[in-house]
Structures are given as structure tokens and as C-alpha cells.
Amino acid sequence: MSDSHLTFYSPSSILALVPVFFIFFILIKRKQTKPRLNLPPGNMGWPFLGETIGYLKPYSATTIGEFMEQHIARYGTIYKSKLFGEPAIVSADAGLNRFILQNEGKLFECSYPRSIGGILGKWSMLVLVGDMHRDMRVISLNFLSHARLRTHLLKEVEKHTLLVLNSWNQNCTFSAQDEAKKFTFNLMAKHIMSMDPGEIETEQLKKEYVTFMKGVVSAPLNLPGTAYRKALKSRSTILKFIEGKMEERVKRIEEGNESLEEDDLLNWVLKHSNLSTEQILDLILSLLFAGHETSSVAIALAIYFLPGCPQAMQQLREEHSEIARAKKEAGEVELTWEDYKRMEFTHCVVNETLRLGNVVRFLHRKALKDVNYKGYDIPCGWKVLPVIAAVHLDPSLFDQPQQFNPWRWQNNGGRGSCPSKSAANNNFLPFGGGSRLCAGSELAKLEMAVFIHYLILNYHWELAETDQAFAYPFVDFPKGLPIRVQAHSLI
Numbered sequence: 001m002s003d004s005h006l007t008f009y010s011p012s013s014i015l016a017l018v019p020v021f022f023i024f025f026i027l028i029k030r031k032q033t034k035p036r037l038n039l040p041p042g043n044m045g046w047p048f049l050g051e052t053i054g055y056l057k058p059y060s061a062t063t064i065g066e067f068m069e070q071h072i073a074r075y076g077t078i079y080k081s082k083l084f085g086e087p088a089i090v091s092a093d094a095g096l097n098r099f100i101l102q103n104e105g106k107l108f109e110c111s112y113p114r115s116i117g118g119i120l121g122k123w124s125m126l127v128l129v130g131d132m133h134r135d136m137r138v139i140s141l142n143f144l145s146h147a148r149l150r151t152h153l154l155k156e157v158e159k160h161t162l163l164v165l166n167s168w169n170q171n172c173t174f175s176a177q178d179e180a181k182k183f184t185f186n187l188m189a190k191h192i193m194s195m196d197p198g199e200i201e202t203e204q205l206k207k208e209y210v211t212f213m214k215g216v217v218s219a220p221l222n223l224p225g226t227a228y229r230k231a232l233k234s235r236s237t238i239l240k241f242i243e244g245k246m247e248e249r250v251k252r253i254e255e256g257n258e259s260l261e262e263d264d265l266l267n268w269v270l271k272h273s274n275l276s277t278e279q280i281l282d283l284i285l286s287l288l289f290a291g292h293e294t295s296s297v298a299i300a301l302a303i304y305f306l307p308g309c310p311q312a313m314q315q316l317r318e319e320h321s322e323i324a325r326a327k328k329e330a331g332e333v334e335l336t337w338e339d340y341k342r343m344e345f346t347h348c349v350v351n352e353t354l355r356l357g358n359v360v361r362f363l364h365r366k367a368l369k370d371v372n373y374k375g376y377d378i379p380c381g382w383k384v385l386p387v388i389a390a391v392h393l394d395p396s397l398f399d400q401p402q403q404f405n406p407w408r409w410q411n412n413g414g415r416g417s418c419p420s421k422s423a424a425n426n427n428f429l430p431f432g433g434g435s436r437l438c439a440g441s442e443l444a445k446l447e448m449a450v451f452i453h454y455l456i457l458n459y460h461w462e463l464a465e466t467d468q469a470f471a472y473p474f475v476d477f478p479k480g481l482p483i484r485v486q487a488h489s490l491i
Contacts, residue, residue, distance in 0.1 A: 037377040040089060042071070042080030050082025061301075061469035062356055062402055064390050068092065072390070078376060084113050088383035089367075089376075092390030094397060094427045096373055100365055100386045101433035105130065108384055110436065111366035115220030119212075119231055120289065121282030125439075133436070136283055139273055140439035143265050149442055150337045152263070153191070157443075157450045158335050160187045163197060165454055170487050173464045175480030180299040181292065184447065185209065188291040192265045192284055193245050205241055208234045213293065217474045239281045246270065246280065287440075294359050295444045297475050299451050301357035302349065304469060304481055305404045307462055312349060312406050316456045319345050321490045324457055328491060335450065343449050348406040350448045354430035356404055358389035361473045363432060388429050389471075397427050461485045 045051035051067075059065030064072075071079055077093040091097055100108050109129045117127040125136045144153075164183045168174070185206055186197040195202045215231015222229055249266055265287065269280055306313055323339050362385050371378040378384060393401040399408065431438035438444070455461075464482040469475050 037379060038375060039379075040078045040080050040376045041075040042090075044080070044082040044087065046082075048085060050085070050088075052083050052085070055081070055083055056473060058470050058472050061358060061471045061475045062393075064092070064387070064393055065471065068387065068390060077390070078373075083383065083385065084364075086383045087379075088385055089378050090385045090387060092387045092394070094391045094394065097386040097388065097391055097429065098426065098433065099373060100384060101363075101429070101436070104365075104434040104436055107368055107371050108365045109368055110364065111383060112364045113220070115228075116216075118220070119216055119228070119235060120286055121235075121278075123279045123282035124286035125283065126286055126290070136279075137436075137439055139269060139275075139283070140287065142272075143268055144439055144443055146442070149446060153443060154335060154337060154340065154446065154450070156187060156190060157447050158454075160190070160197070161447075161451050161454050165458060168459070168485055168487075171484065173482055173484045176303045176461075176483045177296070177300040177477050177481045180296040180303070180451075183299070183451065184292045184296040185288075187447070188288050190264075191291070192288060193242070194264045194266075201241075205238065208237050208241075209288070209292075212238060213289075216289070217472065217476075235285070238285060242281055242284050243277065246277065290438070291440050291443070293474075294438075295440075295447050297359045298350075298353060298357065298444060298448055300477060300481050301359070301469060301475070302353045302448060302452060303455070303461065303483065304463075304467075304477070305353055305356065306349070309404050309406075312345075312404070313456075315345050316349065316452065317490055319343060320453050320456050323453070324491045335453070340446065340449060343453065345406065345410075346449045346452055347445070348409040349452065350445050351409045351428070351430075352404060352406040353448070355392045355398070355428060356402075357469060357475060358392055358430070358471070359475050360430065360432070361389045361471055361475075362387040388432075391427055391429070394427075457490050458487060459485045460488055 043051065045054075054067045057065065057067060059067075063069075071081075071090070072092055078089065078091050078096060081088050081090055083090070091100065104110075110127065110133070112127050117124065120126055123132070123136075125133060125140070128136060160183055163186070164179055168179075186202070189195040189202055189205065190197070195205070212231045212234040215226075215228045215234070218227035218231070220228050222232065245266060249270060253267075253270065266280075266284065269275060269283065273280075275283065306316075320343070323342055327333070327335075327339070365384040365386065367378045367380050367382050367384055369380045371380075391397065395401050399405075431441035431444075461483045464484040465479055467477050467479040467481050469477055
């Protein structure tokens with residue numbers, strides 16, 4: 001045997017290899033002892049992209065889309081996928097969706113794509129988590145309290161509704177979606193910064209905001225000429241404008257020259273919070289976004305659905321005519337909170353519009369730790385997408401879910417079968433749920449009801465062109481929902 005062979009098999013060489021074999025043994029042992037995850041069935045799709053393109057393909061807003069239909073049929077209501085560049089669990093299951101929302105901050109937390117935070121701001125309520133989100137939400141809830149809705153906001157909603165409706169000409173055709181957005185933007189601009197509709201600065205801010213919104217709902221490509229790049233530029237312009245308003249307001253507060261008319265969110269935040277300038281800017285921008293966009297889409301959806309249901313239109317006419325006649329006999333002009341509470345069928349229409357239209361299609365969450373639900377494992381760090389629309393359009397939960405049927409929300413069920421009141425409440429989550437329940441949910445319903453009240457009393461309308469709501473996944477009418485109106489009076 002040669003010396004070289006002796007050297008290869010020498011004791012010192014064998015001992016040198018022991019740590020390597022030991023590490024290899026430990027790794028193999030760990031792999032063998034690690035429990036195998038029981039993930040839901042599904043398909044991870046292409047590398048990096050996964051199934052994102054198919055998931056985001058536009059479809060009719062009153063459906064869940066071909067992608068979801070095929071995946072639910074093949075894998076069930078809980079399945080795995082790769083979306084937005086991350087492994088994900090998609091839930092069309094009512095129980096799991098409630099479980100996710102009820103365990104916010106414990107097992108799951110908000111986790112929107114980075115591009116959303118980049119355009120809305122790192123202090124936006126949409127992307128914040130933990131204590132900071134709680135503090136921001138408390139500010140919003142204080143300013144949107146039940147007492148303030150009754151004493152202040154109802155009057156503002158009524159005023160801005162009439163401002164828009166009174167501008168409509170007889171037999172004219174226009175975009176109902178644009179009119180709804182005009183109403184909600186003017187209301188929020190007044191509510192947040194005491195800006196009056198029609199003023200030059202209000203119109204300039206609105207113009208920048210439209211550009212900003214186009215970028216929020218576009219592909220996050222920060223390249224010259226893209227909607228996203230233009231939106232970032234508009235965001236900067238909007239924030240400079242808001243900061244200028246802040247500086248003016250701080251100066252007036254210090255000098256004691258506050259106006260009683262400036263009982264707005266900006267004043268409240270400056271006087272009652274310890275937020276930094278950057279935090280206030282992002283808070284105001286995010287509230288302008290949330291308060292304007294979702295409410296305007298919901299109002300446009302109601303305008304779209306109602307002509308297709310003549311019985312609902314007739315019942316609304318009867319309900320609002322009765323309220324208007326009672327007010328006339330009492331010598332009252334402005335709506336009261338009692339009037340709003342009497343709009344019982346209108347509340348059914350609001351609920352049905354939100355259920356069928358699904359302004360918010362799904363939510364972004366991620367698992368904070370390994371979670372097991374009904375035998376399925378949800379690994380820590382995975383994205384979790386509770387699809388609210390899939391539950392609202394589930395035929396096992398809502399009878400004939402594609403049909404616009406406001407009577408399903410009446411206590412006695414009205415026309416056709418309907419889920420029990422408790423079941424409907426448990427499965428109906430148009431504003432999310434848990435600790436991140438939308439702070440403006442009651443204001444949104446108030447806006448819809450008051451707008452419907454005056455629309456029904458003063459106008460007959462019809463669709464001027466064929467149009468329908470699409471989910472991109474944000475809900476939008478491709479043609480802007482063109483309608484033709486004729487003035488009338490039911491009083």
C-alpha cells in the first residue's frame with residue numbers, strides 16, 4: 001500500500017471528517033423529525049408571479065370571477081396559491097374569514113403590498129399595524145362618533161347631496177359615477193379641512209386627487225409616464241397643499257383666531273393629538289382616500305342596481321314620500337336622525353348593494369405564527385387573503401346571491417327565502433371586521449341613505465348606455481355609468 005493511501009486513511013484525517021458527518025446527520029434528522037405541513041390543496045403557479053395575473057384579471061363585480069370559480073370548484077373554499085410574489089392561503093370560507101378578522105394582531109396582521117404603502121404613505125391607516133394603527137383609529141372614531149353623526153355630519157351629508165342633485169339639468173345625460181365621486185369628495189374635503197365645494201383650491205385639489213387615484217389602482221411601475229409615477233408626483237403636491245393648510249391653522253390657533261366653521265378633523269388632530277407632521281399628512285390623505293372612494297362606488301352601484309328592480313324602486317318611493325309628507329306637515333325642512341332611522345327599507349337596499357356589489361373584494365393579511373384551521377396548516381409568514389366577496393355571493397349562505405333582493409334583509413325575510421338575521425350578520429362583512437372594522441362604516445351608510453332619499457324624491461333615471469361594474473379588483477364602471485334623468489316631485 002502506498003504512502004498516499006496510508007495518509008488518506010490516517011486517524012487524523014478520519015477525525016477531521018467527524019464534524020462534517022455530525023452536521024450532515026443532524027440536518028437529516030431534523031428533516032425527518034420536522035412535522036409535514038398539511039397545506040390546503042392548490043397550485044403555486046409560475047415562479048415569482050405565481051397566479052397573480054389570473055387572480056387580478058377583471059371580471060363582473062356581481063360575480064367572483066372565473067379564476068375564483070375554477071379554484072373553488074377544484075380545491076374547495078380554502079386553497080393555497082402564490083400571489084403578489086408570496087405564498088398565500090386564499091379563503092372563500094365564511095368561518096375562516098371571521099377567524100382571521102377576530103384574531104387580528106394575535107394570529108394575523110394587516111400586510112398590504114409594499115407599493116400600497118409607497119403611494120398612501122407609511123403612516124396610512126391602511127398599512128399600519130399594532131399600537132400606531134390603534135391610535136390612528138381612535139382619532140378617526142372620535143371624529144366619526146355617533147353623536148357627531150347625529151348633530152353635525154347628517155346636516156353636511158344632506159347639504160352636499162342637494163348641492164350635487166340640484167346641479168342636474170332636465171333630460172341631461174352624465175356619468176353617475178363621477179357625480180357620486182363629486183359628492184363624496186366635496187363632503188370629505190369639507191369634513192377634513194373645511195374646504196368649500198366650487199372654490200379654486202378645492203377644484204385644484206380634486207384634480208390632483210383624480211391623478212393620484214389612477215395611480216393607486218394601477219400597476220406599481222415607477223417609470224416615466226406611468227400612472228403610478230404621476231400619482232407619486234400628485235401625492236407630493238397634495239401633501240404640500242395639506243401641510244400649507246396645517247401651517248395656516250396652527251398660526252390661527254396660536255393667535256386665537258379660530259373660526260367656528262373650522263370644526264374639522266384637521267383642527268381636532270392639531271389640538272388633541274401628539275402626531276408628527278408626517279403622520280398627520282398620511283392620516284388625512286388616507287381618510288380622504290377611504291372616505292371618498294368606497295362611498296362613491298357604493299352610491300354608483302345603488303344607482304345601477306335599482307332600475308333593474310322596479311318593486312324596490314316603488315317601495316323606496318313610498319317610504320321616502322311618507323317621510324317627506326310628514327316633515328312638510330310638521331313644518332320641518334332638514335332631515336333628522338329620527339327620519340334616518342325610519343328609512344327601514346332603504347337600509348335593506350344599502351345592505352343589498354354592499355353585499356352584491358362588494359366594494360371591498362378581499363383583504364390582505366399574513367400569519368404571525370403557525371396556525372391550524374380545520375386540519376389545514378397556515379404557515380407563519382404566509383400571506384392570507386380572506387375573500388369577502390366570495391362569502392357574500394355564496395349560494396349556501398345567501399339565496400340566489402346574484403339577484404338584487406333587498407327584502408332578504410327584512411326580519412321576516414320578505415320575498416323569497418333568506419338567511420336568519422344572525423346568520424346574515426355573521427356572514428356579512430362589507431366593512432371588514434374585528435379591530436380593523438372600517439371607522440367610517442356608519443358614515444358611508446348615512447351617505448348612501450340620504451343620497452337615495454333625495455334621488456328618489458326628485459328624479460327618475462335610466463341607464464343611457466349599457467354599462468356594468470367590473471372588479472379590477474377595485475370596482476369601477478368602464479363607461480362611468482352614464483344615466484339620463486328626468487326631474488319629478490313625489491311630495
